[in-house]
Amino acid sequence: MTFLSPERLWLLGLLPLLATVYVILQMRRGHYAVRFTNLALLSQVAPKRPGWRRHVAATLFLIMITLMMVGFARPADSVKVPRDRATIMVAIDVSLSMMARDVPPSRLDAAKSAAKKFIDELPARFNVGVVAFAGSANLIAAPSADRDAATTSIDQLVLAKRTAIGEAVFTSLQAVRSFDAQASQNPPPAHIVLLSDGDNTTGRTVQEAIDASRAAHVPVSTIAFGTPYGTVDIEGETTSVSVNKETLRALADSTEGKAYEAADSEQLRDVYANIGTSLGFRTEHRDVAARYTGIALLFGLAAAGASLAWFSRLP
Template sequence: MTFLSPERLWLLGLLPLLAAAYTLLQLRRRQYAVRFTNLALLSQVAPKRPGWRRHVAAVLFLAMIALMMFGFARPATSVKVPRDRATIMVAVDVSLSMMARDVSPSRLDAAKAAAKKFIGDLPGRFNVGVVAFAGNANLVAAPSADRDAAIASLDQLVLAKRTAIGEAVFTSLQAVRSFDSEARQDPPPAHIVLLSDGDNTTGRTVQEAIDASRVAHIPVSTIAFGTPYGTVDIEGETTSVSVNKETLKTLSDSTEGKAYEAADAGQLDDVYRNIGSSLGFKIEHRDVAARYTGIALLFAFAAGGVSLAWFSRLP
């Protein structure tokens, strides 16, 4: 739970003072009663003490005050609200290292299959776009609700040299800004999901991409895909293509996204499933002060009720 006006919680500091004042009054009443040295006369003046019952109304009253103070600070709960115009950009690495077969049947084929399932399982209100990146980045499917077009674009991916992670982020951001006529002034809530197995080797830097994502308030979640044992044959030479997790983690952590790792197709499916379940909603804080006010009223009625029933007066 959070409070929309937490500065008002200082009022709770008055409760101990009220409790102390009540205790002091009770002690003074007891001292006054002790002045009657004639016990027989005392029993006639106060033949029967109410005992613990006289404190019930006071306790209920203090509880009511505490609840009202909590309500005055505007307590709020976090709720998940569906995103309107939500746009997901799926960026897929198509550099030559993605033809490594440490993941069956290959990194690229497994990535395409998982991305297709991810796109197909997204809520219908989502708009999805696809970016492919190697030496540069290309928008292969503009963001829209057309799932078939997005999925079909994945079948057209072609491997190429180098890896431009920064350019992939910039191309995704541009696609979001061009989503509709309102996007320039009122961009839709968006999230970039970027899958790669390598480092940024060309184009704008990852730091530049981080800065641009922060300005646009668009997080980038990354998936480091592959194992440390991947190799590819390029022009007759076998080259090791281990996954660079640090670069991707820096990108996601710095843009308030999440960093994932997947070493096989099954893990990749799990990653996409986790991402899909978290992107469909935004967290909002809803004021629940009325709830505390209502409970405070119940305590007030209870305090009045017991006081009338036991002492024939209101507290």
């Protein structure tokens, strides 16, 4: 639980003062009773002492005041609300390093399979677009609710040289801004999910991509895919293609996305499933002050009832 007006909680500091005043007044009552010199007559005037009952109404009253003060600070619960017009951009690395077979049958084939499953399991209200990037980035499926178009575009991915992570982010952001007629002025809530196994080797820098994403308020979640033992044969030479996790983590952390790592197909499917769950809703804070006001009212009625029943007066 959180408070929408937490500065009002300072009023709770008055409660110990009220309790202290009450205790002092009760002690003075006892002092005045002792000063009544004729104790036998006192027992006849007040034959029955209220004892603990006289504190019940005061306790209930203090609880009521506490609840009202908490309600005045506007307590709020966190609730998950489905996103409207939400757009998910799936960016997939198709650089030559993705043909490494440390993840069978290859990094690219495993990535394609997991990405298609991820898209198929997204809520139907989501719009999905696909970007492929190597030396440049290309929008191969514009954001839409057409799942078949998105998965078909993934089936047609082909490998190319170099890795342009920054360009992939810029292309994804442009697709979001072009989503519909109102997207340029009122872009839909969006999230970029970028899978890669390498570093940015061409195009605009990752820092430029971070700045653009932050300006557009579009987080980028990254998946570092592959193992440290991947190799590829290019023009007769075997080249090591280990995963550059640091670059991808910096991109995610700096845009309020999440950085994931996956070393095999099963881990990659789990990562996509995790992302899909987190993207399905947004968290909002809903005011629940009425709940505390209602409970406070019940305690107030209880205090009044106890006082009337035992002392024939309101507290």
